[in-house]
Amino acid sequence: MTSERELRVRMAPSPTGFVHVGTLRTVLYDALFAQKNGGKLVLRIEDTDQSRKVEGSVENLLEVLAWAGILHDEGPVIENGTITEKGGYGPYTQSKRLEIYKEHVNLLLEKGHAYHCFCTSERLDEMRALQQKMKQPPMYDRTCAQLNSEDVNKRIAAGEKYVVRMRVPRGEEVVVDDLVRGKVVFQTDTIDDQVIMKSDGYPTYHLAVVVDDHLMNISHVIRGEEWLPSTPKHIILYNMFGWPLPQFAHLPLLLNPDKSKLSKRQGDVAVEDYRAKGYLPQALVNFVAFLGWHPGKGEEREIFSYDELVDKFDFSGVHKSGAIFDIDKLNKVNSHYIKQLSLEDLYAITKSFFENKKYYADMDVEHRDDMMRRVLAVEQDRLHVLSAVGDDNPFFFEEPVVESEFLRWKKNTDKQTIEALTKAQSILMAHPEEWTRENLESVLMEAAGEKRGDFLWPLRAALTGAKFSPSPIDCAWVLGREKALKRIQKALELF
Numbered sequence: 001m002t003s004e005r006e007l008r009v010r011m012a013p014s015p016t017g018f019v020h021v022g023t024l025r026t027v028l029y030d031a032l033f034a035q036k037n038g039g040k041l042v043l044r045i046e047d048t049d050q051s052r053k054v055e056g057s058v059e060n061l062l063e064v065l066a067w068a069g070i071l072h073d074e075g076p077v078i079e080n081g082t083i084t085e086k087g088g089y090g091p092y093t094q095s096k097r098l099e100i101y102k103e104h105v106n107l108l109l110e111k112g113h114a115y116h117c118f119c120t121s122e123r124l125d126e127m128r129a130l131q132q133k134m135k136q137p138p139m140y141d142r143t144c145a146q147l148n149s150e151d152v153n154k155r156i157a158a159g160e161k162y163v164v165r166m167r168v169p170r171g172e173e174v175v176v177d178d179l180v181r182g183k184v185v186f187q188t189d190t191i192d193d194q195v196i197m198k199s200d201g202y203p204t205y206h207l208a209v210v211v212d213d214h215l216m217n218i219s220h221v222i223r224g225e226e227w228l229p230s231t232p233k234h235i236i237l238y239n240m241f242g243w244p245l246p247q248f249a250h251l252p253l254l255l256n257p258d259k260s261k262l263s264k265r266q267g268d269v270a271v272e273d274y275r276a277k278g279y280l281p282q283a284l285v286n287f288v289a290f291l292g293w294h295p296g297k298g299e300e301r302e303i304f305s306y307d308e309l310v311d312k313f314d315f316s317g318v319h320k321s322g323a324i325f326d327i328d329k330l331n332k333v334n335s336h337y338i339k340q341l342s343l344e345d346l347y348a349i350t351k352s353f354f355e356n357k358k359y360y361a362d363m364d365v366e367h368r369d370d371m372m373r374r375v376l377a378v379e380q381d382r383l384h385v386l387s388a389v390g391d392d393n394p395f396f397f398e399e400p401v402v403e404s405e406f407l408r409w410k411k412n413t414d415k416q417t418i419e420a421l422t423k424a425q426s427i428l429m430a431h432p433e434e435w436t437r438e439n440l441e442s443v444l445m446e447a448a449g450e451k452r453g454d455f456l457w458p459l460r461a462a463l464t465g466a467k468f469s470p471s472p473i474d475c476a477w478v479l480g481r482e483k484a485l486k487r488i489q490k491a492l493e494l495f
């Protein structure tokens with residue numbers, strides 16, 4: 001790469017339905033690196049594998065990128081509900097570039113760097129079975145590499161199906177000079193004569209990615225480590241075309257806590273699932289940034305805003321070893337960002353989660369919004385995901401079942417328990433209906449005096465029926481005067 005080359009980074013997802021958290025991590029690093037270095041961020045849709053294509057994926061991808069705050073300079077965008085493109089290197093969707101790939105495959109065929117292969121899948125299966133028996137690596141045996149152009153033309157004219165393969169040079173070394181992994185050496189003898197164009201006229205990933213990265217003037221190719229074995233094939237193609245190489249950077253794998261490759265079986269892998277559960281975009285972005293990267297020694301902080309990440313991001317901080325996806329850490333980060341929200345913002349984004357709860361429809365419409373705000377005010381500090389709102393405190397929404405024994409604090413007598421509840425009852429009755437959290441706190445704490453448990457435990461038990469709950473004062477505040485008094489009365493009736 002020459003120093004005067006413009007810095008252009010591409011994100012190249014395949015539209016296969018949902019956005020994997022690994023894809024989010026890759027596009028985030030793409031964005032951080034481009035933005036930090038004043039470069040351009042290009043979005044390209046890699047849809048050469050039509051069998052994996054899922055309708056609506058591109059719209060969904062654009063939506064997820066917007067949600068995560070990742071903004072690209074070029075590529076597909078949604079305008080007035082339809083997908084268009086911006087930028088001068090389009091089209092940015094591979095299925096719209098088939099002619100370009102054909103021209104480039106023809107160039108390689110002319111130069112003898114590629115050849116037509118007419119082998120049927122049955123023949124290839126037999127070949128592989130034999131190789132397996134002989135304990136040889138599965139590689140195309142180059143039967144069709146020897147065909148002369150006359151034979152080839154005849155077979156094409158006769159309508160035989162064919163693919164095009166690249167003719168990988170033998171006995172050479174290919175060095176991938178990687179920003180994360182340093183120099184990684186591959187022997188061309190271990191590299192198969194890869195198919196570059198399929199029988200349906202579609203290019204394979206290998207050809208399309210090289211042609212596009214070159215024609216779109218991409219300076220940095222950043223992608224997951226699973227693509228590293230493909231990179232020598234790409235380098236061979238760059239050399240065949242006589243093109244300069246981009247700078248490669250392969251990011252560490254994402255792992256489950258048991259160190260296996262991150263998979264659906266052990267948790268969610270789609271960004272959409274995290275979004276649906278109520279993870280905030282700032283939290284997911286912050287968390288994902290640290291999957292395989294660290295700002296460096298001496299930096300203890302784990303909470304970084306997007307702008308701080310841009311400022312700190314560097315490939316020297318990207319690790320080689322796999323990064324473990326630790327959901328507890330994500331919950332901690334999410335909880336941090338939830339705490340930062342104003343009550344009104346929290347209410348606005350949590351409302352849809354409330355609406356999905358079983359109890360929501362039965363709530364008193366007139367007081368519902370106020371009630372939800374109070375629940376949020378009390379739960380905000382402990383909430384890890386927005387979808388869990390209310391889940392720890394079901395007694396806010398449904399009357400608890402309470403037994404008299406449960407109302408008793410330690411070895412207190414019935415009389416003491418009744419006294420405590422009656423005292424709470426009379427204080428609440430005397431208190432104005434529009435009580436605030438603060439004034440409720442001051443009157444009840446004053447009433448509790450020194451021996452808090454004696455007074456507060458029966459109140460908590462009556463209001464919640466639960467051993468663990470927010471403070472009884474907060475519970476009374478959330479429930480409101482009428483409900484709180486009703487529950488105390490019910491508790492008294494047990495004696």
Ligand code: GLU
Pocket residue numbers: 012013014046209222223224227
């Ligand atoms: N299209 C590939 C994917 O979705 C990306 C490969 C690359 O970045 O070169 O994973």
